[in-house]
Amino acid sequence: MSAEQIAFQVAFASVDSGDGGDCGERAERILRRERVLAAIRGFDGEATTVLLPITEQGNVVALDAEGRLRFDLSAVGLQTLFADAGLTLHLGYADHALDEVDAELEQEFGEVFEQLDEAPDDLIGLAVSERDDGTLFAPDPVHVAEFSRRGPWAARVTAQLLATPVDYLEDAGWSVYRYRTDRAHGAISGSSADRPIIEVNVPVQGDAWIEVDGSRGRTAMFWPNAERLTRPVLEIDQIGVSESAELYRRMLSEADGTRDELAELDLGDAIDADAVLRACLPEALGGIVGEPERLRAFVAAFGVPAALVDAGLNDAGLEDGERRGASHPADGCR
Numbered sequence: 096m097s098a099e100q101i102a103f104q105v106a107f108a109s110v111d112s113g114d115g116g117d118c119g120e121r122a123e124r125i126l127r128r129e130r131v132l133a134a135i136r137g138f139d140g141e142a143t144t145v146l147l148p149i150t151e152q153g154n155v156v157a158l159d160a161e162g163r164l165r166f167d168l169s170a171v172g173l174q175t176l177f178a179d180a181g182l183t184l185h186l187g188y189a190d191h192a193l194d195e196v197d198a199e200l201e202q203e204f205g206e207v208f209e210q211l212d213e214a215p216d217d218l219i220g221l222a223v224s225e226r227d228d229g230t231l232f233a234p235d236p237v238h239v240a241e242f243s244r245r246g247p248w249a250a251r252v253t254a255q256l257l258a259t260p261v262d263y264l265e266d267a268g269w270s271v272y273r274y275r276t277d278r279a280h281g282a283i284s285g286s287s288a289d290r291p292i293i294e295v296n297v298p299v300q301g302d303a304w305i306e307v308d309g310s311r312g313r314t315a316m317f318w319p320n321a322e323r324l325t326r327p328v329l330e331i332d333q334i335g336v337s338e339s340a341e342l343y344r345r346m347l348s349e350a351d352g353t354r355d356e357l358a359e360l361d362l363g364d365a366i367d368a369d370a371v372l373r374a375c376l377p378e379a380l381g382g383i384v385g386e387p388e389r390l391r392a393f394v395a396a397f398g399v400p401a402a403l404v405d406a407g408l409n410d411a412g413l414e415d416g417e418r419r420g421a422s423h424p425a426d427g428c429r
Contacts, residue, residue, distance in 0.1 A: 104148070107144060110122045111185070121180055127328050130157045131173070131328065133146060147170070149170050150166060163339065235299040238298075239274055241282055241293070241294045252283050253283055270403075273407055287311070290309060291310060293393075303386075303390055305318075309361065311361065315356035315360050317393065318351065318375075319374045322382075325377040327379065357372075365397065365398070370395070374390075394408070
């Protein structure tokens with residue numbers, strides 16, 4: 096089967112050793128030995144994430160000694176190889192398998208679930224301290240920077256709706272709104288002329304994400320740093336068959352869906368699509384190096400002036416936002 100005919104999905108699997116240690120090197124040795132077209136994302140403190148290409152028939156895409164594609168290793172067989180090495184490879188569940196799990200849970204615990212549904216509210220909350228002031232499960236504020244061609248009017252509305260101060264800056268027809276919030280939020284737009292709106296969200300913990308409202312009202316989401324440290328298990332340049340090497344490269348560069356999201360936005364010349372792809376591409380494949388640099392490159396791909404990008408995303412601005420967190424909401428747009 097040629098690279099053009101193969102149909103597979105990239106599965107995000109996890110590997111653990113049972114003792115909580117980093118098992119990335121051992122996992123990589125197994126995948127390299129079997130010449131699987133896989134990638135290692137990294138260790139998150141509990142498990143190592145790997146990307147695996149799996150066909151519709153449940154086989155893993157790998158290479159033979161000459162570099163041609165082979166499909167004689169099943170996903171179950173790969174799990175066995177990991178188990179023999181004292182590791183557990185979690186491939187997750189397909190949709191139909193999740194339905195089976197739900198059915199089993201319903202059969203075994205259905206009566207308990209019904210009792211909980213009918214229980215008084217004061218019983219359900221017994222596990223929570225009566226002295227809780229509402230902050231026990233309060234989410235951490237997210238730093239938000241909205242880049243667009245809007246004026247200050249939407250910044251004022253945003254400040255009122257979210258009850259938080261909003262900084263407003265503009266440069267060369269572009270503007271940025273900066274604020275912090277722990278509420279659900281979305282960019283406010285008056286017309287299609289306001290778009291695209293590039294909303295950068297930087298949480299206290301976890302990867303930053305970017306929401307883009309396109310000119311036709313379509314919205315797409317991007318995680319520029321999600322695949323930053325993803326790296327191929329095999330040396331792409333050393334694969335003898337060029338078609339196999341290209342398939343491997345495309346698999347790794349398109350695994351996060353950035354290209355599909357860009358196509359959905361349909362922004363045409365309003366965006367440098369290649370620059371966006373580089374901002375989301377793994378560093379090992381030539382992507383932009385550094386977490387903040389990737390966010391800046393992503394926003395700049397829309398033509399936002401560099402000075403405005405820096406003002407919206409630099410560390411000093413975020414620290415200032417934390418010091419202003421106690422300001423009265425009536426301060427509104429600044």
